[in-house]
Amino acid sequence: MINLSAVIDPGCRALFFYGGIVGLLLFLILFPLLAALVLLFANDRLRNIMVKAATVIIPVYSLGLVFTHFNLPVFHFALQIELMNRIMLALEILLGMYIFWVGLKYRKYWISILIFIQVVLMTGFELSNGHNLVIEHNLFVDKFSIIMALIIGIIGSLIGLYALGYMKDFHAHYQEPSKDNRKFFFFIIYVFLSAMFGIVFSNNLLWLYFFWEITTLCSFLLIRYKQTEEAVNNASRALLYNLLGGVAFVIAIIYLYVTKGVVELDKMIALGKAGALVPAVLLSFAGMTKAAQLPFSSWLLGAMVAPSPVSALLHSSTMVKAGVYLIIRLAPILQGSLAGLLIALVGGVTFLLGSFIAVSQSNAKRVLAYSTIANLGLIVMCGGIGTYEAVWAGIMLIIFHAIAKCLLFLNVGVIEHRIHSRDIEDMSGLIISMPRISIMMQIGIAGMFLAPFGMLISKWAVLKALVDYNPLLAVFVVFGSAATLFFWVKWMGKLLEVVKPLQDREKGISGTEMLPLYILASLTVGVCAFYPAISSRLIEPYVIDLYGRTTTMAQGNIVIMSFMMGLIALFPLSFINYGKRVKVNDSYLSGDNADSSIKFYGAAGSIKDVQIKNYYLENYFGEAKLTENGIVLCSIFLVVMFGVAFL
Amino acid sequence: MLDLPGGHVRGGFLMKTILIIMVYLIFAPLLGGLLAGIDRWISARMQARFGPPIWQPFYDVLKLRQKENIVVRRSQNFYIFFFLLFIIFTGGLFFAGYDLLLVIFALTLAGIFFVLGAYKASSPYSFLGAERELLQMMAYEPMVILVAIGMYMVTGSFYIADINSFPHPLLRYLPGLFLGFVFILVIKFRKSPFDLSMSHHAHQELVRGIITEFSGKTLAWIEIAHWYENVFLLGIVYLFCASQPLAGCLLALAVYFMVILVDNVFARLKWQTMLESSWAAAAVLGLGNIIVLHFLR
Numbered sequence: 001m002i003n004l005s006a007v008i009d010p011g012c013r014a015l016f017f018y019g020g021i022v023g024l025l026l027f028l029i030l031f032p033l034l035a036a037l038v039l040l041f042a043n044d045r046l047r048n049i050m051v052k053a054a055t056v057i058i059p060v061y062s063l064g065l066v067f068t069h070f071n072l073p074v075f076h077f078a079l080q081i082e083l084m085n086r087i088m089l090a091l092e093i094l095l096g097m098y099i100f101w102v103g104l105k106y107r108k109y110w111i112s113i114l115i116f117i118q119v120v121l122m123t124g125f126e127l128s129n130g131h132n133l134v135i136e137h138n139l140f141v142d143k144f145s146i147i148m149a150l151i152i153g154i155i156g157s158l159i160g161l162y163a164l165g166y167m168k169d170f171h172a173h174y175q176e177p178s179k180d181n182r183k184f185f186f187f188i189i190y191v192f193l194s195a196m197f198g199i200v201f202s203n204n205l206l207w208l209y210f211f212w213e214i215t216t217l218c219s220f221l222l223i224r225y226k227q228t229e230e231a232v233n234n235a236s237r238a239l240l241y242n243l244l245g246g247v248a249f250v251i252a253i254i255y256l257y258v259t260k261g262v263v264e265l266d267k268m269i270a271l272g273k274a275g276a277l278v279p280a281v282l283l284s285f286a287g288m289t290k291a292a293q294l295p296f297s298s299w300l301l302g303a304m305v306a307p308s309p310v311s312a313l314l315h316s317s318t319m320v321k322a323g324v325y326l327i328i329r330l331a332p333i334l335q336g337s338l339a340g341l342l343i344a345l346v347g348g349v350t351f352l353l354g355s356f357i358a359v360s361q362s363n364a365k366r367v368l369a370y371s372t373i374a375n376l377g378l379i380v381m382c383g384g385i386g387t388y389e390a391v392w393a394g395i396m397l398i399i400f401h402a403i404a405k406c407l408l409f410l411n412v413g414v415i416e417h418r419i420h421s422r423d424i425e426d427m428s429g430l431i432i433s434m435p436r437i438s439i440m441m442q443i444g445i446a447g448m449f450l451a452p453f454g455m456l457i458s459k460w461a462v463l464k465a466l467v468d469y470n471p472l473l474a475v476f477v478v479f480g481s482a483a484t485l486f487f488w489v490k491w492m493g494k495l496l497e498v499v500k501p502l503q504d505r506e507k508g509i510s511g512t513e514m515l516p517l518y519i520l521a522s523l524t525v526g527v528c529a530f531y532p533a534i535s536s537r538l539i540e541p542y543v544i545d546l547y548g549r550t551t552t553m554a555q556g557n558i559v560i561m562s563f564m565m566g567l568i569a570l571f572p573l574s575f576i577n578y579g580k581r582v583k584v585n586d587s588y589l590s591g592d593n594a595d596s597s598i599k600f601y602g603a604a605g606s607i608k609d610v611q612i613k614n615y616y617l618e619n620y621f622g623e624a625k626l627t628e629n630g631i632v633l634c635s636i637f638l639v640v641m642f643g644v645a646f647l
Numbered sequence: 648m649l650d651l652p653g654g655h656v657r658g659g660f661l662m663k664t665i666l667i668i669m670v671y672l673i674f675a676p677l678l679g680g681l682l683a684g685i686d687r688w689i690s691a692r693m694q695a696r697f698g699p700p701i702w703q704p705f706y707d708v709l710k711l712r713q714k715e716n717i718v719v720r721r722s723q724n725f726y727i728f729f730f731l732l733f734i735i736f737t738g739g740l741f742f743a744g745y746d747l748l749l750v751i752f753a754l755t756l757a758g759i760f761f762v763l764g765a766y767k768a769s770s771p772y773s774f775l776g777a778e779r780e781l782l783q784m785m786a787y788e789p790m791v792i793l794v795a796i797g798m799y800m801v802t803g804s805f806y807i808a809d810i811n812s813f814p815h816p817l818l819r820y821l822p823g824l825f826l827g828f829v830f831i832l833v834i835k836f837r838k839s840p841f842d843l844s845m846s847h848h849a850h851q852e853l854v855r856g857i858i859t860e861f862s863g864k865t866l867a868w869i870e871i872a873h874w875y876e877n878v879f880l881l882g883i884v885y886l887f888c889a890s891q892p893l894a895g896c897l898l899a900l901a902v903y904f905m906v907i908l909v910d911n912v913f914a915r916l917k918w919q920t921m922l923e924s925s926w927a928a929a930a931v932l933g934l935g936n937i938i939v940l941h942f943l944r
Contacts, residue, residue: 450755450756450759451749451752451753451755451756452752452756456752460748460749460752463748463792463796464748464805467796467799467800470941471796471800471937471940471941472934472937472938472941474792474796475930475934478788478789478792478793478796478929479789479926479929481788481792482784482785482786482788482789483785485755485759485781485784485785485788486781486782486784486785489759489762489763489781490778490781492759492763492766493762493763493766493774493777493778494766496763496766496767497766497767497769497774498720498769499769554746556745556746557745557746557749560740560745560749561749564733564736564753564756567729567732567733567736568729571725571729574722574725574728574729575722575725577725578721578722579721581716582716582717582718582721582724583715583716583717583718584717584718584719584721585717585718585719586719587719587768587769587770587771587772587773587860588770588772588854588859588860589770589771590854597719597769597770610771612769612771612774614778615778615782619919620922
């Protein structure tokens with residue numbers, strides 16, 4: 001029986017309207033699933049058609065949410081379907097059995113143990129309390145869900161489109177041991193998107209948990225895609241850490257139900273700090289495992305073995321964003337609590353050390369991964385302190401980071417296929433050999449740290465929120481940002497600097513790869529123009545609804561930032577003067593140039609190549625040492641966090 | 648349009664802002680060039696030399712404009728033009744009284760154009776200079792932001808207009824931050840012991856570092872950008888004592904003299920020492936000051 005009883009805020013009761021929105025939500029969850037099923041059996045031609053269709057349909061429907069939702073703060077949906085709960089429970093058990101078997105197969109027994117605990121607790125809970133559970137609303141949608149849906153819908157679909165060309169290339173040119181299993185690959189990608197929509201629309205925590213577990217499994221399957229030993233090991237590690245979070249999730253649900261008789265997100269948040277701190281801390285723990293915070297960050301680095309679209313997906317629109325979504329959701333509960341402060345400290349240390357370690361990395365994907373880990377730390381920090389300013393900043397970070405990071409990953413994927421390396425040192429002269437890709441790369445990098453682009457705006461807001469909450473916490477941002485600047489600019493420099501003549505390598509990149517790049521590059525810039533609207537229409541109403549007050553960027557500052565953007569936009573115009581009124585000469589090699597600027601005379605008349613390499617400052621920012629310290633420090637914070645929450 | 652505490656934008660206020668910016672655009676380079684001349688004169692005296700006339704920096708710049716513009720890469724000068732543009736922009740924001748954090752971000756943007764220009768030039772020396780310039784930026788950035796935070800904690804506003812009109816000298820509340828800021832000013836003024844990214848004499852290990860491959864008019868732009876930048880940096884020093892304008896100006900001049908003295912006393916140190924000592928200064932002097940403020944509040 002489908003019971004569509006509308007229990008919505010006053011102001012709109014038109015049933016067709018309500019039906020329209022619930023239809024949209026279900027469509028967004030079910031359509032990717034349908035697409036996934038088609039893709040599981042589709043041949044190459046049908047796959048092309050299906051993915052392209054999905055790339056149009058999913059973003060359009062996500063945008064539809066913005067326009068049908070009008071000015072209402074929040075919609076809740078009863079949507080009582082007894083069958084649905086049964087199906088979910090059955091799927092959960094199946095999923096659990098599969099993971100249990102995976103643990104045994106790869107001899108990772110902790111995986112089996114954790115999933116066993118999880119499934120036993122969950123089925124025990126559902127079977128013993130299933131009939132007593134009163135769920136008023138299973139689904140909901142508010143402004144924050146809409147923002148997340150836009151990110152998942154638009155960016156996720158673009159990654160799907162990109163994967164079409166990329167995966168073809170991947171199997172055509174690479175002598176990987178993996179067999180061409182693209183049907184399965186695309187199936188998982190779209191199941192993942194479906195689960196992500198499920199996460200952001202679920203009000204019933206049991207549903208949320210169900211979708212949460214699906215993303216865990218999907219990420220495992222995607223990371224394992226190459227089936228090499230490394231891939232299997234890294235995928236298992238990702239699974240193990242996320243299952244730790246899963247166990248915390250189950251305990252949170254049971255604890256919440258036993259103490260308060262509640263299993264719904266909105267009711268939990270309404271309970272506030274006094275009533276729901278312990279489950280909120282447990283859920284935040286689950287969020288931190290998913291968002292790859294220290295001490296769990298290594299799973300996200302290991303995920304680099306997967307093809308680039310997977311990295312882009314995990315880092316930008318799905319997976320890690322589910323983790324921070326949950327923590328930002330719970331921010332009103334965490335606000336002002338000691339446990340919340342400890343969560344903020346974990347985020348702060350993760351930001352600081354993640355940014356530091358990125359300085360020492362020359363592998364492009366690892367730099368991006370550490371930057372993701374660091375920025376997620378910043379968002380976790382916002383959730384942990386939980387003030388209205390922090391929540392505003394945190395949501396801004398989620399938006400801007402998703403776009404710019406996705407652009408960077410997809411770019412690196414293309415570059416890697418062309419130059420057969422993901423080392424930043426090998427990207428020297430990319431501005432000549434791959435001009436369009438290189439320019440988009442630079443837009444992405446600028447988007448990550450430079451004024452007046454998005455991430456800088458958000459970091460600024462974070463800084464302000466921290467100073468207003470407790471200025472001492474700002475120390476993480478102050479020092480971390482300095483390192484951020486260093487590693488991004490030296491990468492930009494590497495792309496610009498040209499030592500020797502290079503050939504054009506940009507030809508032959510498929511349109512399905514280029515189009516998402518163009519769109520994302522435009523979005524990286526464009527969202528800076530639209531963010532005042534995004535803020536006033538979506539973020540501020542959400543924050544006001546929770547806190548009764550909000551913050552925003554001062555009008556004057558927005559004007560100046562726009563002006564700066566305008567100035568930067570003039571930069572390409574300088575190329576009108578390219579080569580005019582200048583005399584071109586060889587670079588200065590102490591007067592011993594042997595072959596223009598490429599070679600020079602060394603000792604005893606030998607001729608040597610000019611080599612230019614970046615600093616990596618390993619003595620200061622070495623990965624091993626910092627990671628070790630970070631793991632110890634954050635583990636202590638987590639133990640204390642549980643201590644203060646439970647006692 | 649500046650958001651004053653009242654939130655009103657008044658025509659008269661806008662006029663005043665435009666006037667200040669005009670004055671800044673014209674007089675900042677004159678003052679900056681003059682300070683550079685005085686710097687060379689004092690330095691010469693400290694080294695028991697006679698030194699050039701005070702107006703020498705202006706003669707240099709005028710002469711550079713007539714020189715041939717030699718480049719390694721055809722687009723390298725574009726970055727330097729935008730460096731100049733954004734430095735002027737940064738100073739304009741500062742003297743018009745805008746948000747101090749925004750001013751710092753604009754300064755960073757300007758600095759990055761400079762660095763990218765040197766990267767683009769693609770010579771080993773300019774590359775080395777660019778990397779070292781980045782190290783310098785990484786070294787001083789925390790301290791600069793901590794200064795902004797400290798000023799905000801005392802005055803309750805990030806707006807320079809509000810900080811400027813705070814009735815008491817900030818130096819009284821922010822002595823640690825002041826000392827720390829003077830410390831990193833040595834880096835910002837490109838003075839020894841922290842003149843790592845470029846040197847005044849081309850016969851050293853890094854030749855002229857970041858500016859090795861720039862010549863003629865472009866080199867003149869870099870010089871003018873430094874004049875604008877130095878005036879703006881001394882403006883921040885002035886803020887520490889803005890409640891007594893005369894004392895504020897004297898403070899800025901004293902700091903300038905101090906930096907020249909340091910320049911002549913110390914030899915260049917390694918970048919490791921620079922990074923360690925400036926972060927230590929930020930952590931001890933800067934953060935220490937903020938901790939004290941936080942607990943006294």
